Amino acid sequence: MLVECKNVNKNYGKVKALKNINLEIPEGKIIGLLGPNGSGKTTLIKLINGLLTGEGEIFIKGKSVGPESKKIVAYLPERTYLDMNMTVNEVINYFQDFYDNFDANEAYKLLEKLGINTKDKLTTMSKGTKEKVQLILVMSRKADLYILDEPIGGVDPATRDYILETILTNFQVGASIIISTHLISDVEKILDEIIFIKNGEIYLTGSADELRREKGKSIDEIFREEFKC
Amino acid sequence: MLGKVLKYDIKSMGKSLFPLYLAILITAIVIRCFGFLAESFGVFKIINDLITGLFIVLLIGTFFYTFFVAIKRYYKNLYADESYLTHTLPVKVDTLLSSKVITSLIYIIVSSITVTLGLLIAMDMTAVIDLVKVFLQQATIMFETQKLTIIIFGLLFMLLSYMTYVFMAYAGISLGQSHSNNKIVFSIVYCIALYYIGQIIMLIFLGIMMFSSPELITNLNNNTTDADAAKNIMLFALGADALLCIAYYAICHNRLKNLNLQ
Amino acid sequence: MNWHFENDRPIYVQLVETLKLFIVTKKFKPGQRLLSVRDLAFEAKVNPNTMQRALAELESMGLIYTERTNGKFVTKDTKLLNHYKKEMALEKVNTYFTAMGKLGFTKTEALKYLKGDEK
Numbered sequence: 147m148l149v150e151c152k153n154v155n156k157n158y159g160k161v162k163a164l165k166n167i168n169l170e171i172p173e174g175k176i177i178g179l180l181g182p183n184g185s186g187k188t189t190l191i192k193l194i195n196g197l198l199t200g201e202g203e204i205f206i207k208g209k210s211v212g213p214e215s216k217k218i219v220a221y222l223p224e225r226t227y228l229d230m231n232m233t234v235n236e237v238i239n240y241f242q243d244f245y246d247n248f249d250a251n252e253a254y255k256l257l258e259k260l261g262i263n264t265k266d267k268l269t270t271m272s273k274g275t276k277e278k279v280q281l282i283l284v285m286s287r288k289a290d291l292y293i294l295d296e297p298i299g300g301v302d303p304a305t306r307d308y309i310l311e312t313i314l315t316n317f318q319v320g321a322s323i324i325i326s327t328h329l330i331s332d333v334e335k336i337l338d339e340i341i342f343i344k345n346g347e348i349y350l351t352g353s354a355d356e357l358r359r360e361k362g363k364s365i366d367e368i369f370r371e372e373f374k375c
Numbered sequence: 376m377l378g379k380v381l382k383y384d385i386k387s388m389g390k391s392l393f394p395l396y397l398a399i400l401i402t403a404i405v406i407r408c409f410g411f412l413a414e415s416f417g418v419f420k421i422i423n424d425l426i427t428g429l430f431i432v433l434l435i436g437t438f439f440y441t442f443f444v445a446i447k448r449y450y451k452n453l454y455a456d457e458s459y460l461t462h463t464l465p466v467k468v469d470t471l472l473s474s475k476v477i478t479s480l481i482y483i484i485v486s487s488i489t490v491t492l493g494l495l496i497a498m499d500m501t502a503v504i505d506l507v508k509v510f511l512q513q514a515t516i517m518f519e520t521q522k523l524t525i526i527i528f529g530l531l532f533m534l535l536s537y538m539t540y541v542f543m544a545y546a547g548i549s550l551g552q553s554h555s556n557n558k559i560v561f562s563i564v565y566c567i568a569l570y571y572i573g574q575i576i577m578l579i580f581l582g583i584m585m586f587s588s589p590e591l592i593t594n595l596n597n598n599t600t601d602a603d604a605a606k607n608i609m610l611f612a613l614g615a616d617a618l619l620c621i622a623y624y625a626i627c628h629n630r631l632k633n634l635n636l637q
Numbered sequence: 638m639n640w641h642f643e644n645d646r647p648i649y650v651q652l653v654e655t656l657k658l659f660i661v662t663k664k665f666k667p668g669q670r671l672l673s674v675r676d677l678a679f680e681a682k683v684n685p686n687t688m689q690r691a692l693a694e695l696e697s698m699g700l701i702y703t704e705r706t707n708g709k710f711v712t713k714d715t716k717l718l719n720h721y722k723k724e725m726a727l728e729k730v731n732t733y734f735t736a737m738g739k740l741g742f743t744k745t746e747a748l749k750y751l752k753g754d755e756k
Contacts, residue, residue, distance in 0.1 A: 158555055176684050195463050197636040216465040227459035243379045244464045314679055334644050336684045355647035364644030
């Protein structure tokens, strides 16, 4: 198992963001982490990445969350997390410095295809371009686990297609990708497995195609039914 | 890994500080040139006095600005949006923290040197240098040590005092960020609290020391010279600051290890 | 190449149908070498795992075969291709008659429509 979560709990004061999560994520699959806002998706993701501390155990390829696990996890958060005063070249050097498994050539190639000038400072770029740069940086890492938090939220359809394409092309053999989103219909075609999370608890897990066969509905429709307001 | 983290911390803080250093040196040169001109053309004297006044303000402000840049870097890199990148790097918390401390240290030293250089370039410092010489003379008598020792310990003391404030601010920020709301307000509150707690603890220890072994700083037994007493007070101050720094570092380390970025 | 999939049916099932169609209509020529799983998946904009599963099913149907070092190829067995073509044609016929039945027509009436006798 690539990721194992055992009895994971996370409380913010009195609010229980995650309740007794037990989860296993296999290798070589694209997994959709689906749930409404505030369901605990981002909390779980942050715990796996070491940005939050909670109770319970989380193992990534047998390692606890720490510098060793961070080497093999590539994370794309919802926000822009790069130093805006840097140029794209500087950011690429930054990633090269800290990550052994970062493929700078791949990054340059992808950036060139989009016509992004690597000498430009990040502050000069539009929001959409910044997001593309971040995606390219993350997908240029030869990681074992990619975690993408709302990668297609707030972008135009063309960019959305580009993002999904980039994800599919960089899908390393043996690596897994967790896509957390509430825009299910745009993404569900490429999902192997899905995890429904609601109110901090795992509601449903399974193969996407099997669920479609079982219920005769799209994942999006199943989701709407289960999470009706 | 420390080297790599240092590289980027130094670069980032440098971007904020180097323009200032440049401004100081250029202004210093201008003042010196105007000074020469002032000897021949009186009008330059007025301008020069004005610039010199602003220059002094600039120099004093440099220390505050250096402190501000150090604190801002700590916050931005470890708690703002950038922190999502920093904390997912395969780097230990110790390394991240150490790098911030070392960089703060480096830049206060560089700022100090730049300010001193600026002063030396800008004006005729013989009067000031004479004052310093007199001061050193008095100090060597009081402490009964070499001039060099005075200078070294003096600089060390100033450096450590500065770093104590830096550590205190770091700890205040880290503690404040542990809360879900009003993080900045809490940070300020914690900074103030840490300051006063630090002072109180120092006073308590001073009190204990006075009670248990007053001979360290008085000459009740006629065993302690004034010089020894002065040295002990100095050592106490250094030791107290060092302990505070260690305590603040421990707080930062603990808060960073139990990270909660929301 | 028209790769279009609906979200309410298993993707791999639709993929099998699409690939079968391409093979039967000779869009993928008999004996043609297929792209790698990854490249094919990229073209179809699907997950490589799904493509892998679909290709495995096509292989079990005999429509494609794997040559160890050379890759995957479309079958040259024209008899088999015709068999599947026939099968798919019959499915279409069935669909037509079922739809007409839902409209309330008998099979004979439906046949008349087909022949163009009902205007």
